[in-house]
Amino acid sequence: MSFQIQKIETQQHINDFHHLPERLYKDNSWYRPPFRFEVENVFNREKNERFRKGGECERFLVLENGEVVGRFAVFIDPEKDERYDPKLGGIGFMEMENIPGIAESVIKFAKKWHQERGYAGFRGPINFGENDTFWGIQTEGFEDHNVYGMIYHHTYYEELIEETNPEKFDDVYMYQLDLEQPLPERLLRITERLRSKDHIEVRPIDKKNLERDGEMIRQIYNRAFSDQVVQEREEEFIGISRETIRQMIKKLKPVLMPETSPIAFVNGEPASFLVSVPDLHEISAKTGGTLKWWQLYHLIGFKRRAEKFRPLAFGTDPRFRGRGLEALVFAEGFKWTRKHYPNLKVLEGGFVSEKNWIMRRSLEALGCEIAKTYRVYKWMCG
Known part of the structure; x- marks a missing residue:
């Protein structure tokens, strides 16, 4: 399966970035979308201080035959990343259709992106910013809606990502x-x-x-x-x-x-x-x-x-x-x-x-x- 990676550069690309999860979860009653302005603030150089701390972030669409089938962002944040040995960048805001090979294409691209910036690896999905929002792939608790600041994923996301042979980095728990x-x-x-x-x-x-x-x-x-x-x-x-x-x-x-x-x-x-x-x-x-x-x-x-x-x-x-x-x-x-x-x-x-x-x-x-x-x-x- 051949996928194309499109860097987000226009307002239409930004709209596509937000419309994809709307389409993916339109029939799922548990999914609740984040506020669009809060997502955009992550990528706003004026509102996200991580840019001023030396961070770099780019986001992309995944296309198949001209149709948007996925999205993601990749980023480096030296103040955080250098706490690891070797230093680790990040990937986040991952959404994708249930298509074999799509996650592998995303991860292959992310590896090249990080290598070009002198990084040996990366972790994710995480947020380019504060650590309490837009974090992780949901693996348990699907029969309940996602609370403010957290995300909801289809059950197939875990399987797609596991196909890329990652290491487990951390599990994060939400309590009730x-x-x-x-x-x-x-x-x-x-x-x-x-x-x-x-x-x-x-x-x-x-x-x-x-x-x-x-x-x-x-x-x-x-x-x-x-x-x-x-x-x-x-x-x-x-x-x-x-x-x-x-x-x-x-x-x-x-x-x-x-x-x-x-x-x-x-x-x-x-x-x-x-x-x-x-x-x-x-x-x-x-x-x-x-x-x-x-x-x-x-x-x-x-x-x-x-x-x-x-x-x-x-x-x-x-x-x-x-x-x-x-x-x-x-x-x-x-x-x-x-x-x-x-x-x-x-x-x-x-x-x-x-x-x-x-x-x-x-x-x-x-x-x-x-x-x-x-x-x-x-x-x-x-």
């Missing part, structure tokens, strides 16, 4: 918690003990002071994850920049639900946090992934209609670990969420590497269970 079920008794005992201590305070994130609270969260997060040894977390953690946190605040402020996002303080110092948003894919499913001005009415009252929400980030400053603060933050957020947003039935989040035993144990102690698995592969160019 049924909010209509009580929290574990052990967790409740821990939180009752902590609530009685005068030097510990927990409050919702303050929407009137988001820049201040955002900076607190950024510092906790960076300390929490940079402190973990490499085997316990995603290997390419590089920290959240001030620019990234500002962009996140701007994007999420309209849909942020403060009661789902607690911050804990010890003697007045920011110590632990959880930040969540409603599942915005419940809107993208209705708009086809667009969000034009005439579609903004979908946002009205959305926070009172959403059924799922996703914790985007959570962490505890290593100076305050071992005190049960994660349990307290989670339990307070759980209590406030049930009180203020009874429409929310399911928490889905985590986005935890199988290697991150610290976070996995914490989530499972809170009563969360693995709901979906996303796999990342590695290919060597030799």
